[in-house]
Amino acid sequence: MRQNETPFLDAVLNYIKKGIIPFHTPGHIQGRGVNRKFLEFWPKALAGDLAEVEHPKSHHDYDAVRKEAEDLLAELYGAKRSFFLCNGTTEGIQALCLAFLKENSTVLLPRNAHRSIVGGLILTGAKPRWVYPRVDQSWGMATVVDTETWLEESRGVDAAFHLYPNYFGMCQDLENQVLDNVPNLVDEAHGPHFQFSDRLPPCALEYNITAAVQSTHKILSSLTQSSWMHVKIETAVLKIEKALSIIESTSPNFLLWASLDAARALEAENPKRFDDLIERVNNLKAEIKQIEGLKIFELDGHEEIKAIDPLKLIISATDLGLNGFELKDELRLRGIMPELAETGWVLFIITPSHQKQELDSLKQALEDIARGMNKVKSSNHKFTDYPRLKARLTPKEAFFSAGESKDLTKTNGLIATEMVVPYPPGIPLVMPGEEITKEVIELIQYYQSLGWFIRGLEDKTAKKIRVL
Ligand SMILES: Cc1ncc(COP(=O)(O)O)c(C=O)c1O
Numbered sequence: 433m434r435q436n437e438t439p440f441l442d443a444v445l446n447y448i449k450k451g452i453i454p455f456h457t458p459g460h461i462q463g464r465g466v467n468r469k470f471l472e473f474w475p476k477a478l479a480g481d482l483a484e485v486e487h488p489k490s491h492h493d494y495d496a497v498r499k500e501a502e503d504l505l506a507e508l509y510g511a512k513r514s515f516f517l518c519n520g521t522t523e524g525i526q527a528l529c530l531a532f533l534k535e536n537s538t539v540l541l542p543r544n545a546h547r548s549i550v551g552g553l554i555l556t557g558a559k560p561r562w563v564y565p566r567v568d569q570s571w572g573m574a575t576v577v578d579t580e581t582w583l584e585e586s587r588g589v590d591a592a593f594h595l596y597p598n599y600f601g602m603c604q605d606l607e608n609q610v611l612d613n614v615p616n617l618v619d620e621a622h623g624p625h626f627q628f629s630d631r632l633p634p635c636a637l638e639y640n641i642t643a644a645v646q647s648t649h650k651i652l653s654s655l656t657q658s659s660w661m662h663v664k665i666e667t668a669v670l671k672i673e674k675a676l677s678i679i680e681s682t683s684p685n686f687l688l689w690a691s692l693d694a695a696r697a698l699e700a701e702n703p704k705r706f707d708d709l710i711e712r713v714n715n716l717k718a719e720i721k722q723i724e725g726l727k728i729f730e731l732d733g734h735e736e737i738k739a740i741d742p743l744k745l746i747i748s749a750t751d752l753g754l755n756g757f758e759l760k761d762e763l764r765l766r767g768i769m770p771e772l773a774e775t776g777w778v779l780f781i782i783t784p785s786h787q788k789q790e791l792d793s794l795k796q797a798l799e800d801i802a803r804g805m806n807k808v809k810s811s812n813h814k815f816t817d818y819p820r821l822k823a824r825l826t827p828k829e830a831f832f833s834a835g836e837s838k839d840l841t842k843t844n845g846l847i848a849t850e851m852v853v854p855y856p857p858g859i860p861l862v863m864p865g866e867e868i869t870k871e872v873i874e875l876i877q878y879y880q881s882l883g884w885f886i887r888g889l890e891d892k893t894a895k896k897i898r899v900l
Pocket residue numbers: 519520521522523545546548595598599619621622647657659857858
């Protein structure tokens with residue numbers, strides 16, 4: 433390629449040109465649902481890409497303006513203190529790790545935790561104690577950890593990291609999983625909207641937690657990479673502020689912060705947005721259920737799931753002969769892009785930025801797919817349980833070991849120094865420091881055969897892993 437070419441910019445422009453209907457993050461859905469003031473500001477975004485703003489009292493002090501905006505946010509969520517983040521929920525999670533974990537502290541966390549927490553473990557040298565989530569065999573999906581197992585594993589831990597909700601909007605019994613006398617940190621990446629309707633699961637802040645981080649960009653209306661964190665316990669505020677100050681850029685992106693400020697105002701001004709949307713989504717689900725060959729994931733038979741986000745729509749078309757990847761391809765052909773495909777199903781994220789016509793288009797695309805299929809049940813649906821691997825080193829010890837790159841097929845019994853992460857959803861199959869087994873090698877090969885992206889490895893083709 434020549435230097436005057438711009439492959440990334442072109443790819444973005446192309447996506448826009450195709451007019452695909454997104455059922456994926458970010459939640460503002462290509463600008464359809466942002467705060468009006470922010471929309472009017474946007475043509476001036478380059479002029480607003482600043483490193484200084486003036487505060488009426490303290491003049492050149494952007495921190496004072498930021499604090500005013502964060503105080504409004506804290507008030508809206510009922511937090512002791514809230515923080516704007518401009519490196520996503522990842523920044524908040526890693527700051528929480530730095531604030532509350534240290535070398536060899538033991539932290540209790542679910543095995544389906546996001547890879548950003550593994551980053552926090554590597555930064556701090558803490559030891560994970562994994563709790564395996566329940567698994568729905570027929571959907572081939574990890575749900576949430578059950579309270580009994582979580583509490584059984586909790587003895588002697590120095591902190592707990594809760595995943596609430598999981599990627600698919602499922603919530604465990606957080607009220608009873610909060611541990612006494614240790615920091616309770618919450619990855620609430622997928623729940624920034626819970627605060628805004630009684631028909632959504634309770635916000636993590638309603639429980640006895642220390643702090644929660646939310647990916648505002650995923651469901652609400654701020655720009656990608658902007659998130660926020662809420663602190664519930666006064667004594668934790670300074671610790672978290674200190675940790676943030678060492679990982680936050682010294683040149684924070686004001687456009688991201690402005691979008692967070694606007695996203696907060698939009699929710700405060702429109703308290704019924706989510707109630708109205710839930711009504712529309714329930715109608716859509718009822719219509720989809722009428723389509724022969726399609727199934728929607730529902731709560732029945734899952735006592736470990738305390739509540740579920742109705743705005744995450746999970747659809748299986750295996751009865752039509754389509755695995756999740758094939759269903760996604762069929763949808764793409766009809767101009768619809770879901771958030772994620774897994775072996776047996778597809779996940780759609782619906783936000784208040786989706787209009788009626790977009791929900792109608794989704795329904796029509798699904799009807800069209802169902803009409804055209806041969807209705808031979810897919811045999812391609814294989815379950816993917818989390819392999820239970822033995823930890824031989826902490827993630828930090830493994831990550832900083834030199835290791836050598838070996839063919840995946842020759843790594844049985846060796847210790848991984850990197851993580852193996854099918855993406856999305858970004859949940860590692862192998863953590864640094866774990867012993868690789870034949871079972872996990874087969875699972876990685878299976879994912880690869882489906883064309884799934886595997887990230888986290890030095891070898892981008894995921895044919896080799898760095899091991900000890
Ligand atoms: C459960 C969970 N936690 C944390 C993150 C990281 O969030 P962000 O992309 O805002 O850094 C993600 C991103 O997908 C996630 O799914």
